Amino acid sequence: MEGDYSHCDLSDPDFEGELTKRSVWLKEWRKRYFVLKGNKLYFCRALGEPAHGLIDLADCLTVKSAEEKTNKRFCFEVATPDSTFYMYAENEKQKDEWIGAIGRAIVKFSSSFTGDQDDDN
Numbered sequence: 001m002e003g004d005y006s007h008c009d010l011s012d013p014d015f016e017g018e019l020t021k022r023s024v025w026l027k028e029w030r031k032r033y034f035v036l037k038g039n040k041l042y043f044c045r046a047l048g049e050p051a052h053g054l055i056d057l058a059d060c061l062t063v064k065s066a067e068e069k070t071n072k073r074f075c076f077e078v079a080t081p082d083s084t085f086y087m088y089a090e091n092e093k094q095k096d097e098w099i100g101a102i103g104r105a106i107v108k109f110s111s112s113f114t115g116d117q118d119d120d121n
Contacts, residue, residue, distance in 0.1 A: 005051035010035045015101035022086040036101055039109035063102045
């Protein structure tokens with residue numbers, strides 16, 4: 001969601017890079033700089049600028065290819081209960097890296113959230 005995330009610390013990200021994102025309201029495609037940190041995916045208008053929006057991956061239902069839905073090459077979606085966010089990369093490798101990084105963040109958060117640990121009790 002968009003808002004004021006200028007206070008967020010974007011240093012030492014887990015993954016980062018530029019993607020083109022479809023705006024939720026106007027459905028226009030705009031280049032944004034994305035920073036994945038923990039289970040939060042921040043986006044900025046450009047590298048070095050404060051965060052302009054956030055996708056909370058704790059709420060993420062799916063992350064998958066969306067080329068057929070959008071008619072855009074290298075496009076993928078991040079679906080939450082409230083919105084589906086569409087982004088596309090410059091190439092297939094970059095798309096796969098983003099889907100993998102987001103997927104790992106979701107799994108890492110869900111396993112720590114559910115407390116999946118070996119218990120002998």
